[in-house]
Amino acid sequence: MATRDLVRLAKRVKAHRLELYPSRLAAAQAAGISKDTWHRIEEGQDVREATYAKVDKALGWATGSCVLIAEGQSPVLAGEPDRPDATPRMTESEMRDAAFALAAQKLPSAPIGDVQAFVEELVKVLQKTGEVANGS
Incomplete structure (x- = not known):
């Protein structure tokens, strides 16, 4: 963190x-x-x-x-058009699967450890913004 x-x-x-x-x-x-x-x-x-x-x-x-x-970033307004509320859109598991599949497709020569580290960091960021539910 x-x-x-x-x-x-x-x-x-x-x-x-x-x-x-x-x-x-x-x-x-x-x-x-x-x-x-x-x-x-x-x-x-x-x-x-x-x-x-x-x-x-x-x-x-x-x-x-x-x-x-x-943490040095900006707030997200609850009423923004893209985000009518702070309800998570995906579960943590769904986000991990989607991020891993996309990273593997777009970066086929990247070491698996790097892809996994990227996925972990992405999920953490999206949890903080409320886009991804914690747990699941």
Whole structure:
């Protein structure tokens, strides 16, 4: 897992919260968490993964966006045309099979270990964005 920059996340959460809510309390209530927990996030302190998912929803981001931001990426908007919600589209097993088959077809001379490593990394990234269900 990449190193998480919680200060970066704190700045993005606070900036977006200020666009949507009149206070931390209002944002926290929309997320279904305490004001103190929301404060922890805006102060760059770590919270549970499930809490980040609640913050994602309250800010209109797809599940996994807080983690993406903390890892240096951008949030995914929950209402984007390609992504009406954060419901996974494929199971982990389906994604592994599809990615492996495509990689083997497009890169026939690649060592099997490299193909497997690529598939593992792809599945991890897609799980973080909510495109692939964890487990399965």
